[in-house]
Amino acid sequence: MTNRIVNHPVLGELTNQTSVTFTFDGQTYEGFEGDTIASALLANGIRQLRVHEGTGAPRAIYCNIGHCFECRVTVNDTQIVRACMTPIQQQMVIESGKMQPAPFKASPEEWPRTYAEFEKMNEHHKEGVPHG
Amino acid sequence: MVDVVIIGAGPAGLSAAIACRESNLDVLVIDEFPKPGGRLLGQLHQEPNGEWWNGIEETKALLAKAEKLNTMIQCEVSCHHLEKIEAGYKVHTNRGLFETKNVLLATGAAETAAPIPGWTLPGVMSIGAAQVMTNVHRVRVGKKGIVVGVNVLSAAIARELQLAGVELHSMALPVSNPVTKDHAHPGKVMEGLVRIAHLAPSAFLRFGSKFAKVDWVRNLAVKFYPKGGVKMWGMPIHIRKAIVQINGADQVESVTMCDITPEGEVIRGSEKTIAVDFVCIAGGLYPLTELASVIGCPFQYVEELGGHVPIHNEQMETPLEGLYVAGNITGIESAKVARAQGTLAGYSIAKQNDKIQQAMKEVKSIREAATIQFHPEIAAGRSKVEKAFHEYIVS
Amino acid sequence: MDQTIICRCEEVSLEDIQQTASRYNCSAREVKLRTRAGMGYCGGRTCRPAVDAVLEAVTGERAGHDIPLKVQPPVRPVSLSVLGGESR
Numbered sequence: 001m002t003n004r005i006v007n008h009p010v011l012g013e014l015t016n017q018t019s020v021t022f023t024f025d026g027q028t029y030e031g032f033e034g035d036t037i038a039s040a041l042l043a044n045g046i047r048q049l050r051v052h053e054g055t056g057a058p059r060a061i062y063c064n065i066g067h068c069f070e071c072r073v074t075v076n077d078t079q080i081v082r083a084c085m086t087p088i089q090q091q092m093v094i095e096s097g098k099m100q101p102a103p104f105k106a107s108p109e110e111w112p113r114t115y116a117e118f119e120k121m122n123e124h125h126k127e128g129v130p131h132g
Numbered sequence: 133m134v135d136v137v138i139i140g141a142g143p144a145g146l147s148a149a150i151a152c153r154e155s156n157l158d159v160l161v162i163d164e165f166p167k168p169g170g171r172l173l174g175q176l177h178q179e180p181n182g183e184w185w186n187g188i189e190e191t192k193a194l195l196a197k198a199e200k201l202n203t204m205i206q207c208e209v210s211c212h213h214l215e216k217i218e219a220g221y222k223v224h225t226n227r228g229l230f231e232t233k234n235v236l237l238a239t240g241a242a243e244t245a246a247p248i249p250g251w252t253l254p255g256v257m258s259i260g261a262a263q264v265m266t267n268v269h270r271v272r273v274g275k276k277g278i279v280v281g282v283n284v285l286s287a288a289i290a291r292e293l294q295l296a297g298v299e300l301h302s303m304a305l306p307v308s309n310p311v312t313k314d315h316a317h318p319g320k321v322m323e324g325l326v327r328i329a330h331l332a333p334s335a336f337l338r339f340g341s342k343f344a345k346v347d348w349v350r351n352l353a354v355k356f357y358p359k360g361g362v363k364m365w366g367m368p369i370h371i372r373k374a375i376v377q378i379n380g381a382d383q384v385e386s387v388t389m390c391d392i393t394p395e396g397e398v399i400r401g402s403e404k405t406i407a408v409d410f411v412c413i414a415g416g417l418y419p420l421t422e423l424a425s426v427i428g429c430p431f432q433y434v435e436e437l438g439g440h441v442p443i444h445n446e447q448m449e450t451p452l453e454g455l456y457v458a459g460n461i462t463g464i465e466s467a468k469v470a471r472a473q474g475t476l477a478g479y480s481i482a483k484q485n486d487k488i489q490q491a492m493k494e495v496k497s498i499r500e501a502a503t504i505q506f507h508p509e510i511a512a513g514r515s516k517v518e519k520a521f522h523e524y525i526v527s
Numbered sequence: 528m529d530q531t532i533i534c535r536c537e538e539v540s541l542e543d544i545q546q547t548a549s550r551y552n553c554s555a556r557e558v559k560l561r562t563r564a565g566m567g568y569c570g571g572r573t574c575r576p577a578v579d580a581v582l583e584a585v586t587g588e589r590a591g592h593d594i595p596l597k598v599q600p601p602v603r604p605v606s607l608s609v610l611g612g613e614s615r
Contacts, residue, residue: 039269060254064261212601
């Protein structure tokens with residue numbers, strides 16, 4: 001937890017913290033009891049919490065108080081959990097938000113108009129798969 | 133069925149709960165955040181008399197009073213809908229339904245975005261986000277950053293970051309676009325700076341605070357603003373430079389800064405790249421009113437108060453029976469005002485007529501003595517809402 | 528024209544909003560429905576004032592006393608199990 005502010009001239013020293021172990025995308029990290037998922041991850045230098053479902057653009061906390069939903073992650077198989085509002089817990093399994101197929105976002109020209117076109121596109125995709 | 137559900141455990145909600153419990157009402161306070169205190173938790177600044185305003189300690193004091201009165205406070209409870217029923221209201225939450233005779237909306241404020249290119253990159257956050265990370269969670273938001281947006285809130289929080297040992301390159305304006313417009317206009321920003329000048333131990337700004345109330349002096353100050361910025365606590369504040377772009381592949385790596393004219397237009401060829409790993413965006417605050425809207429409370433748009441506010445009277449009652457408001461949902465002001473408004477709302481809910489008058493006076497005197505003012509015409513804004521309330525009741 | 532993202536949830540740019548508003552000469556409500564600005568997970572909490580500001584610049588339509596696009600419940604995303612919850 002390299003980003004922890006241990007000493008503070010007014011708020012004092014951070015002492016007697018209880019450590020909490022959790023995983024994020026399969027990696028094990030430690031946070032402090034009282035941390036949110038977002039603060040525990042940031043304390044470990046982890047910023048990116050998800051990618052935009054449609055564009056794949058990386059995203060992290062923005063408002064940090066539950067308004068913007070930019071920090072939504074999957075926690076113990078529950079989706080759309082706000083990392084900034086959820087206390088970290090021992091053995092929590094957290095997954096970042098992934099890109100999702102979003103056909104409604106594609107432009108109409110990219111859609112196959114006939115079954116033959118669909119087949120052709122399918123063939124095209126197969127060619128791209130490396131042979132094992 | 134309880135007597136009152138208070139939505140929001142910030143300074144307004146907690147004070148209201150205390151006033152209601154003193155009057156023996158059945159109270160339930162709910163809040164989304166894991167800890168009570170709301171935005172008060174993150175606050176930390178030095179008053180002109182040298183004393184520290186420490187939000188964590190202020191919250192502790194409120195909680196101690198609330199606990200002594202056996203107040204029920206539930207955190208991690210999100211309200212997503214509010215419904216009118218015969219006997220009062222149904223409060224829909226992630227932890228089930230609560231039925232109550234009265235509701236107090238103390239939901240506070242949300243931050244206004246100041247969108248600039250690259251602001252969705254990891255490492256870019258609202259200024260309030262950085263405040264909570266720093267003072268509440270005690271986590272450094274980055275190694276070196278820049279604050280985009282110069283106003284009362286961002287200056288106070290920039291100072292808090294400094295105190296925690298987080299390095300800031302400077303504060304500068306956002307590039308001008310239809311959203312950032314006033315925040316990107318050096319003249320308008322200067323007007324705001326004059327209001328926070330007393331916070332700064334800087335000769336230039338003290339000069340500003342005395343004389344910059346006169347238009348032509350202020351215009352001169354904008355025109356001849358020092359290239360190196362004016363330093364506040366050793367950190368340059370630029371009002372003639374704007375951040376036009378935040379750069380980085382997967383997270384913030386740098387920002388592009390440009391010189392701007394006194395009107396906020398970018399001067400071509402002045403681009404400079406500044407290496408930072410975080411950016412705080414400060415576009416100000418607006419009242420968070422969605423639950424008032426859902427329940428059908430009428431609104432008034434009042435610029436002085438930060439935007440749309442639910443119509444209410446001097447005693448924090450809305451035109452809907454049993455629906456009350458307190459704190460920043462009624463207009464953007466300091467936590468001290470929110471706290472006093474909460475006490476007032478609590479007495480209103482408990483119908484403690486003798487105490488209401490005193491509490492109303494208290495709100496007014498705290499407002500007048502406020503060291504941090506978000507808008508110079510708060511009192512005028514307040515009168516507009518009260519007038520709207522009385523007109524609404526008559527019609 | 529400007530590619531700056533205004534609505535983060537739906538990645539709607541300033542240009543998208545400006546073009547939609549001037550092409551269809553439409554109300555705030557219609558722009559939001561056409562571009563999906565303010566219709567994402569956050570329910571418009573982050574971009575609502577920003578979208579209103581862009582519309583004001585394009586259409587000259589100033590924010591009235593009514594909130595431009597009425598807030599609909601739920602104001603937070605909720606799971607179906609929560610919606611079926613019992614009264615306490």
